Amino acid sequence: MKAWQYMGERKPIQLNDIPEPVPGPTQVIIDVKAAGLCHSDVMYMEVGDQAMPFLPMTQGHENAGVITALGAEVTGFKVGDVVGVCSSGVQAPLGMFTPGGFADKLAADYRDLARVPEGLDLSLAALATDAGMTSYHAMIKVGGAAKGMKVGVIGFGGLGQIGARAAVLAGAEVHVAEMKEAAWDNAREVGAVSCVKDAAEWVANPRAGGDFDLIVDYAGFDTTQKAINAVKRGGKVVQVGLGNPTFTVATNTILGKKLEGSLGGTVEDIEEVFYLMLRGEIRPGYEEIGFDEIDKGLERLKNNEVLGRLVARFGG
Known part of the structure; x- marks a missing residue:
């Protein structure tokens, strides 16, 4: 064969x-x-x-x-x-x-x-x-996306598109950070209320997001720190993407917040x-x-x- x-x-x-x-x-x-x-x-x-x-x-x-x-x-x-x-x-x-x-x-x-x-x-x-299982498990089972939550999705690719939709179906308010503007129309179609190119904008520009209860990072490049910065105290960042083999996090920014990895489902x-x-x-x-x-x-x-x-x- x-x-x-x-x-x-x-x-x-x-x-x-x-x-x-x-x-x-x-x-x-x-x-x-x-x-x-x-x-x-x-x-x-x-x-x-x-x-x-x-x-x-x-x-x-x-x-x-x-x-x-x-x-x-x-x-x-x-x-x-x-x-x-x-x-x-x-x-x-x-x-x-x-x-x-x-x-x-x-x-x-x-x-x-x-x-x-x-x-x-x-x-x-x-x-x-895989794309379905991994994204869904991270958003719903690990992240606990639910009605009334403000949720960020970093990376609207094969996984992010499913994770974002799962959060919308759960009743969350969903915001997307995706470098490819060509994907923004699709993000809005699945129910995202806003799109930005860089998750850093969720802090720099409050109108694009901010005070997130949950952010799921499906990219994993220079994005994890940005997610931690944008999630509120008591909130959670779920790491899924493996874009870079290693990343660093400023210690003071993680205090009072949760960072959890999600693998498969x-x-x-x-x-x-x-x-x-x-x-x-x-x-x-x-x-x-x-x-x-x-x-x-x-x-x-x-x-x-x-x-x-x-x-x-x-x-x-």
């Missing part, structure tokens, strides 16, 4: 012929139908030589498809079921520690499977398994997002590309040339 693999030495991803996977006792084999592309895929190639347990590594951690084979200990699923795979579940993270879904077939633990409801497009199902989070998408309450912007364009798609992500999410659709 065909698989896009990271070969090492920070070289671009490469399309290879590899053997088809065989399911372990608790695994299923999935014919991959859609796979989301994520900035984390690019990051993995920057640190992969030190972090990945073996090379080459088939990448791709945002996948949906159809079960074609079952391990001996699998329960609750059958051949033909349509599923998405939780990228932060029982099995080691896909695409970095175990082979991922930029391939014709994927082996996944059955306990990490989320059932795709009938009628949900598989591109949406794929992006919900659960199968339950994914299934909640599935149904919000199925009902049309969350409608993330995305662009479909072909399986043979995954390398070019990752390069576009690296160069910050993508609005929303990229999803590769597979043939068949």
Whole structure:
């Protein structure tokens, strides 16, 4: 079968012929139908030589498809079921520690499977398994966004667009900080009441925000300190984005405030997002590309040339 693999030495991803996977006792084999592309895929190639347990590594951690084979200990699923795979579940993270879904077939633990409801497009199902899960979990489960809260969203990309909408659905007043002004109309469409280019404006210009109860940083560049500055005493900053490997925080600015990291989520989070998408309450912007364009798609992500999410659709 065909698989896009990271070969090492920070070289671009490469399309290879590899053997088809065989399911372990608790695994299923999935014919991959859609796979989301994520900035984390690019990051993995920057640190992969030190972090990945073996090379080459088939990448791709945002996948949906159809079960074609079952391990001996699998329960609750059958051949033909349509599923998405939780990228932060029982099995080691896909695409970095175990082979991922930029391939014709994927082996996944059955306990990490989320059932795709009938009628949900598989591109949406794929992006919900990471972009949806991670953004929703950070905003709702970790951040606790709720009615009456003033919420800031830093980065209106693949994750931020879903996190912002989830906060709006929860009844919060949502403000967005996004450098790409081309994304501002989309931010307003999901319910954001204001947009700025730089989160620093939330302090410099009170009309653009300020006194936030919660800020979720989906960017993670020079943004964390700005979020801390803008959140009120007793408020919380949730860090999700990994744009920079390290950041510094002025000690005096964090006193009386909360800074918490959020990583991934659960199968339950994914299934909640599935149904919000199925009902049309969350409608993330995305662009479909072909399986043979995954390398070019990752390069576009690296160069910050993508609005929303990229999803590769597979043939068949």
